[in-house]
Amino acid sequence: MLKISNISKTFNPQTVNAKLALDDLSLTVNDGDFITIIGANGAGKSTLFNAIAGSFYTDSGRIVLNDTDITLMPEHERASMIGRLFQDPMRGTAAGMTIEENLTLAAGGTGWFGQINRSKKKEFKEILSRLNMGLEDRMKQPMGLLSGGQRQAVTLLMATINPPDLLLLDEHTAALDPAAAANVLEITEDIVARDKLTCLMITHNMQSALKQGNRTIMMDRGRIILDVSGSERDAMTVEDLLEKFKEISGRDLDNDRMLLTK
Amino acid sequence: MNLADMGPLLQTALELGLFGSLTVLALYLSYTMLNVCDLSTDGCFTMGACVGAAVAISGHPFLSIIAAMLAGVISGFIVAFLQTKMGIESLLAGIIVNTAWYSVNVAIMGNKSLLNMNKTATVFTLLKEKLQGTAFAGQYKLIIAFLAVAIVVLFLSFFLKTRLGLAIRATGNNPDMVRSSSINPAFTTIVGLCVANAFTGLSGCLMAQSQKSVNIDIGQGMVTVALASLLIGQVMFVKGGITVKAIGAVVGAFIFRLVYTIALRFNMPAYMLKLVSAVIVIIAISGPYFKKKIPLAVRKHNLKKINRKEDANA
Numbered sequence: 001m002l003k004i005s006n007i008s009k010t011f012n013p014q015t016v017n018a019k020l021a022l023d024d025l026s027l028t029v030n031d032g033d034f035i036t037i038i039g040a041n042g043a044g045k046s047t048l049f050n051a052i053a054g055s056f057y058t059d060s061g062r063i064v065l066n067d068t069d070i071t072l073m074p075e076h077e078r079a080s081m082i083g084r085l086f087q088d089p090m091r092g093t094a095a096g097m098t099i100e101e102n103l104t105l106a107a108g109g110t111g112w113f114g115q116i117n118r119s120k121k122k123e124f125k126e127i128l129s130r131l132n133m134g135l136e137d138r139m140k141q142p143m144g145l146l147s148g149g150q151r152q153a154v155t156l157l158m159a160t161i162n163p164p165d166l167l168l169l170d171e172h173t174a175a176l177d178p179a180a181a182a183n184v185l186e187i188t189e190d191i192v193a194r195d196k197l198t199c200l201m202i203t204h205n206m207q208s209a210l211k212q213g214n215r216t217i218m219m220d221r222g223r224i225i226l227d228v229s230g231s232e233r234d235a236m237t238v239e240d241l242l243e244k245f246k247e248i249s250g251r252d253l254d255n256d257r258m259l260l261t262k
Numbered sequence: 263m264n265l266a267d268m269g270p271l272l273q274t275a276l277e278l279g280l281f282g283s284l285t286v287l288a289l290y291l292s293y294t295m296l297n298v299c300d301l302s303t304d305g306c307f308t309m310g311a312c313v314g315a316a317v318a319i320s321g322h323p324f325l326s327i328i329a330a331m332l333a334g335v336i337s338g339f340i341v342a343f344l345q346t347k348m349g350i351e352s353l354l355a356g357i358i359v360n361t362a363w364y365s366v367n368v369a370i371m372g373n374k375s376l377l378n379m380n381k382t383a384t385v386f387t388l389l390k391e392k393l394q395g396t397a398f399a400g401q402y403k404l405i406i407a408f409l410a411v412a413i414v415v416l417f418l419s420f421f422l423k424t425r426l427g428l429a430i431r432a433t434g435n436n437p438d439m440v441r442s443s444s445i446n447p448a449f450t451t452i453v454g455l456c457v458a459n460a461f462t463g464l465s466g467c468l469m470a471q472s473q474k475s476v477n478i479d480i481g482q483g484m485v486t487v488a489l490a491s492l493l494i495g496q497v498m499f500v501k502g503g504i505t506v507k508a509i510g511a512v513v514g515a516f517i518f519r520l521v522y523t524i525a526l527r528f529n530m531p532a533y534m535l536k537l538v539s540a541v542i543v544i545i546a547i548s549g550p551y552f553k554k555k556i557p558l559a560v561r562k563h564n565l566k567k568i569n570r571k572e573d574a575n576a
Contacts, residue, residue: 080444092442094435097428105428105443112426159442 002029002166002198007051007061009222021047022058023222029166034192034199034213038206038241044222045202049168052200054078066165083159085152085172092155095144099135099154100124102143106158127157131187149180153187160191167192169201185212206238216241220249273404275523279516280407281472284465285488286495286515287414288458290508293492295422296454297434298345301356303488305363306337306459307466307481312370314467315377315476323384327467334463337363338455346448367478375478384471403472410468411512414461419505421457430454431504483536490539491515493546518542 009022021044029035039045051058054075063071070078085092093102103124104116121139128136131153135146143151152172159167169188173181189212192199203209209216216233218226218241225248228236246252285307292300310330317326337359344355371377389402398405421427429450432440437447462484470476495514499506522535 074446076441076444076446079442084442091436091438094432094439096435097431101428101431102439104425105432105439105445108425108443110425113424115423115425 001031001066002027002052003062003064004028004052005062005064007058007063009047009051009056009058013059021222022051024061025223026061027217027224027227029198029200031198032196033215034197035201035215035217036209036213037200037202037217037219038204038209039219043219045219046170047222048219049084049170049200049202052166053082053084053168080162081165082168083164083166084168085155085159085170087171087174089148089151089155089175092158093143093151096142098140098142099128099146100139102154103158103161107161109162127161128154130190131157147180149176149184152176152180152184156184156188156191160195160197163195163197165198167197167199169199171202171204174204206241210236210238210241218245220245225249271523271527272520273401275520276516277403277407277472278469278523279491279519280404280411280512281465281469282484282488282491282519283411283512283515284414284461284468285484286491286511287411287418287508288461288465289485289488289492290511291418291430291454291458291461293489294496294507295431295434296451296458298352298451298455299356300338300341300455300458301353301485302337302341302359302363302459303356303462303485304481304483305360305367306334306462307469307484308367308476308478309333309337309363309370309481310463310466311470311476311480312367312377312466312478313463315379315382315470316370316372318379318384318471319377319382321383323382323388326471327385327464330463330467331460332463334459334461335456337463338457338459339452341459342452342455346451364478371476371478377476379471379474379476382474384474386472407468407472410464414464415505415508415512418508422504426450426453483539486536486543487518487539488515490542490546491518493543494518497546 004025004027006024006026007022008020008024011017011019011021023044025044025048037045037048050056052063054070054073054077057072061071062069065078065081068081070081094105097105100116100121104110104120107120107124110117110120124139125136128139131150133150133153135150135154138145143154146154156172172188173184176184185208188201191197199213201213203212210233214233215227215229216236217224226241226244242252285303289300289303292298310333313333314326314330317329322329341355341359344350344358345352350358368375385406386402389406390399393399393402393405422431429440429443429445430453432443433447433450433454440447440450466481466484470480491514492511493514494517495510495512496507498513498517499510502510518539522538525534525538526532
């Protein structure tokens with residue numbers, strides 16, 4: 001369970017550019033929740049992820065993940081509990097290293113001086129073959145030769161090779177072409193369902209925000225303005241969401257990409 | 263120059279190239295893998311030479327080599343600590359340590375800027391005695407140099423495939439990814455620089471002991487010379503895994519020394535070494551940059567011509 005209580009973050013404090021990116025935000029994520037997050041540009045969606053993953057420390061508040069207080073835990077230490085994917089497929093993997101080397105680094109369990117062994121190789125081959133991308137025969141090729149969709153799929157494997165307590169997906173299909181995006185999304189759903197992962201996914205696609213997962217959150221100006229699940233969510237349409245946004249925030253949703261893909 | 267000269271010439275180049283290649287292998291780890299340009303290399307090289315000489319003179323030929331490598335580890339640790347834990351820019355950290363080591367190195371040599379090892383027992387003199395009268399009598403330097411390089415290359419090809427080695431390689435490639443593998447990039451940078459500078463210290467120690475003297479200036483410009491060698495090797499060995507590239511670094515060091523030694527025979531003054539290495543580094547690094555610029559320049563030129571023609575017609 002992830003319990004976020006009253007976190008705030010101001011960027012460039014005490015300057016003219018000061019921006020309150022997270023405003024006294026609280027959120028409880030139950031085990032097994034698959035929450036989709038939507039909101040206008042600059043609403044604080046990615047900032048929320050950065051706060052959870054530890055890219056920066058929040059100015060105030062607490063973050064507790066499965067009874068561990070991670071509020072001031074360094075990013076690399078939290079990483080053993082939190083898997084994360086970015087929009088940019090390049091960010092999750094080391095381009096100059098081979099697929100198998102990338103997976104070895106993510107998998108761990110070999111100790112500092114352990115090397116890739118046959119059983120690990122077999123395991124990697126098996127999980128790669130589940131992607132249906134033919135990557136199991138290219139394990140010795142550098143990551144940099146792969147397409148964006150393939151890299152993102154491998155990043156997903158790396159993030160979930162040791163099932164994390166929490167998986168953060170930050171528009172991880174937005175930079176891919178539609179076919180690759182659909183494919184990666186399908187793989188994501190498979191893995192999340194198989195390992196019963198607790199997952200937060202930012203998306204700009206309102207249709208899929210309502211379709212995927214079991215709960216939807218809408219953010220605006222660093223706060224959560226809507227949190228729906230269950231039958232209320234099942235009955236919702238994209239138009240309802242837009243209407244709700246206008247009703248609560250007092251203005252139209254101004255995310256072009258979001259409107260184009262509704 | 264006649265052909266009879268070539269034998270000793272080649273041997274000198276090979277010896278110097280192999281001793282220097284240990285520093286090149288250090289940069290292969292820090293510059294190529296970690297993406298850190300370690301400017302403390304000069305000072306660390308000299309420190310290896312000074313510590314090695316001081317310990318050898320006090321009567322411990324084998325311990326001197328270990329001591330020199332240990333000095334390198336400490337030097338690397340301090341540089342890495344400054345840049346990962348004390349918020350000092352990586353280049354600046356190297357320069358600061360390099361400056362500090364001048365004083366430290368003079369102190370190690372006992373307030374002298376020159377140490378003589380003419381009557382000192384070193385691994386070289388020991389092997390020379392052992393080989394007296396055999397067919398390899400003249401090759402004692404070469405044998406030690408080759409052994410040292412072989413051990414370091416073998417170590418690197420093993421080390422860089424371990425999880426720690428992979429993490430070090432990934433640190434230069436994508437530190438975000440290292441962090442998301444629950445590894446602290448600061449830690450991998452520290453380990454990487456410690457290992458790299460152990461090689462630099464070894465390089466300085468062997469170089470000094472083979473020529474039986476240490477001068478406080480022995481390491482000056484070493485980082486540029488080593489970088490030039492590294493880049494020559496990288497151009498020659500574009501394909502291949504990490505072991506092949508490591509061997510490439512050694513070959514690069516040899517070729518650099520060979521060209522330099524031949525140039526000396528053609529009466530190029532010895533002081534030109536540093537300038538030549540600087541020019542090689544400039545060409546090797548800016549080459550790919552200009553290669554990208556040339557097609558654009560050609561296109562610009564052609565467009566200008568077309569525009570001028572159209573203006574004339576109008």
